[in-house]
Amino acid sequence: MMDAAAIPWWIWPIALFFVSFAIGIVAVLAGVGGGVLFVPIVGSLFPFHVDFVRGAGLLFALAGTLSAGPPLLRGGMASLRLVMPLALVGSVASFAGALVGLALASEVVNTALGLLIVGIALLIWRSRAVDAQNVDADQLGALLRLQGEFHDPAAGVRIDWRTHRTVLGLASFAAIGFIGGIFGLGAGFANVPALNLLMSAPLKVAVGSSGLLISVINSSAAWVYIHRGALLPLIVVPSILGVMLGSRIGARLLRSTPAAVVRQLVIIVMLVAGLRAVARGTGLWI
Amino acid sequence: MDLTKNERELRELYARWLDRATKLGFAVSLAAFLLYVSGLVPAFVPPADLPRYWGLSVDRFIAATGAPRGWGWLGLLRYSDVLNLAAVALLALVTPACYARLLPQLFAQRDWLQLALACAQVLVLLVAASGVLAGGG
Numbered sequence: 158m159m160d161a162a163a164i165p166w167w168i169w170p171i172a173l174f175f176v177s178f179a180i181g182i183v184a185v186l187a188g189v190g191g192g193v194l195f196v197p198i199v200g201s202l203f204p205f206h207v208d209f210v211r212g213a214g215l216l217f218a219l220a221g222t223l224s225a226g227p228p229l230l231r232g233g234m235a236s237l238r239l240v241m242p243l244a245l246v247g248s249v250a251s252f253a254g255a256l257v258g259l260a261l262a263s264e265v266v267n268t269a270l271g272l273l274i275v276g277i278a279l280l281i282w283r284s285r286a287v288d289a290q291n292v293d294a295d296q297l298g299a300l301l302r303l304q305g306e307f308h309d310p311a312a313g314v315r316i317d318w319r320t321h322r323t324v325l326g327l328a329s330f331a332a333i334g335f336i337g338g339i340f341g342l343g344a345g346f347a348n349v350p351a352l353n354l355l356m357s358a359p360l361k362v363a364v365g366s367s368g369l370l371i372s373v374i375n376s377s378a379a380w381v382y383i384h385r386g387a388l389l390p391l392i393v394v395p396s397i398l399g400v401m402l403g404s405r406i407g408a409r410l411l412r413s414t415p416a417a418v419v420r421q422l423v424i425i426v427m428l429v430a431g432l433r434a435v436a437r438g439t440g441l442w443i
Numbered sequence: 444m445d446l447t448k449n450e451r452e453l454r455e456l457y458a459r460w461l462d463r464a465t466k467l468g469f470a471v472s473l474a475a476f477l478l479y480v481s482g483l484v485p486a487f488v489p490p491a492d493l494p495r496y497w498g499l500s501v502d503r504f505i506a507a508t509g510a511p512r513g514w515g516w517l518g519l520l521r522y523s524d525v526l527n528l529a530a531v532a533l534l535a536l537v538t539p540a541c542y543a544r545l546l547p548q549l550f551a552q553r554d555w556l557q558l559a560l561a562c563a564q565v566l567v568l569l570v571a572a573s574g575v576l577a578g579g580g
Contacts, residue, residue, distance in 0.1 A: 167490070170480070204494070205497045205498065206499055206501070206504070209501070223461065223534065226458065227461050227462040227465075230458040237453055241561065245563055245567065300556070306447070376535050376537070376568055377568055379531075380571040381571070383528065385501055386511065389493070390476065390527030390528060391493055391497075392497070393531055394473075397472060397534075398472075
């Protein structure tokens, strides 16, 4: 491998910008959070310590989802009513996860991160989304009014939806927030199945609300990294700018790119990056 | 209570504030970054020196460079890299600002449960931002 120390410093932010740009495109096309690709790829291929990569990963996901929030809300694909209780639980858990993550040794984090990423790749490979189902709201869901309406222009239909299994949903978002906080991931990979498969939100509402959830949850964990001094502007800012631009182009390409091809590409990239992180954490390949 | 109308008002209000605050945060981030990499404003840790430190864990990085923790960076805003940190902190404040803007609207709609959830969320984000629990105080 090329000696990183011999490379001029300014090459790295430029490379980060282009990597983040590419991840921004692929993440939108594949419907995964950018952090799940950013952290293992940058952690494996760049010379930065995993503490700084995780901090940048959180900000990466935060920036992308903040940017996407307004159109998602206006299009009815993100529901504030659905997001508010789940984000509250998730942000407390994510804050705790970030504290735990920064207290762990980098070898442990790299190994656990690699195993998690490989597990997520397998989850994406195995999981199938379900269309909106008519479910009866449970008592807590009815109290929180976890329901709404969504006009799907692609299908030309208006969907009146409500969710169920609210307690399980809250518990899931506590677990997802905690893991996301530890590893600096947006955790969109887990939000969407939890909202869609577990709570029965329509897929597009699940995807849109997941973005808004990440923007709230990561705002909490980001402060842990800020206060611990784990954000390096030279890493964070090019990543943010790259993902913003890439996400916009990805959104434009979404209509014409075969989803199955992108999905397979994401799974392969995640498997390679995850195994690389395991190898690095266990000392098999530094 | 007209749920649909209230829902739309809240959604539009949140989207409007989110849009403005995010654009402002990004513009400030970009401007601060250009100041940093161009060298127009001195940096606490110059970019050319960073390769010596960025492979260290955060604790060792701080020990080696004397970089600030907690709110210590507020006193170092004359440095361009610390200005970048402030710009990033602005992004982390976008969500609490948007939630805070919802509070009077929820109060006017007499939606007490949502109001309680929004208040709790603002509180959680403010506690996180304060650095009290993160040991950053």
